[in-house]
Amino acid sequence: MQNQQAKIDLIFNALGDPCRREILDRVSKGPISVSQLAEPLTITLAAVVQHLHVLQDSGLVRTDKIGRVRTCRIEPAGFQLAEKWISDRRSLWERRYDALEELLAEPEEE
Helix, strand or coil, X not given: CHHHHHHHHHHHHHHCCHHHHHHHHHHCCCCEEHHHHHCCCCCCHHHHHHHHXXXXXXXXXXXXXXXXXXXXXXXXXXXXXXXXXXXXXXXXHHHHHHHHHHHHHCCCCC
């Protein structure tokens, strides 16, 4: 459980940066080389590589190196873990709201 919590922490840390979210948006359209990924961004190639390391460590992105070209791909499993975490919390709060609604719907005793 603690290992899974550490993975969740890495994922939300990675998603917390607007530049990394922009990188994820671009990578989600299909495999892309690091140099193509860096072209429209207003940061250096070295900074893009650092952001990619964070995204890889979180499990959201995978990179493969063929020859001199490093290609980035989305890693769906990382997003599934975050989606499950969010879904579990949503279910918990929905149950709490349902219980509150039932409590408020009960007639008051005089």
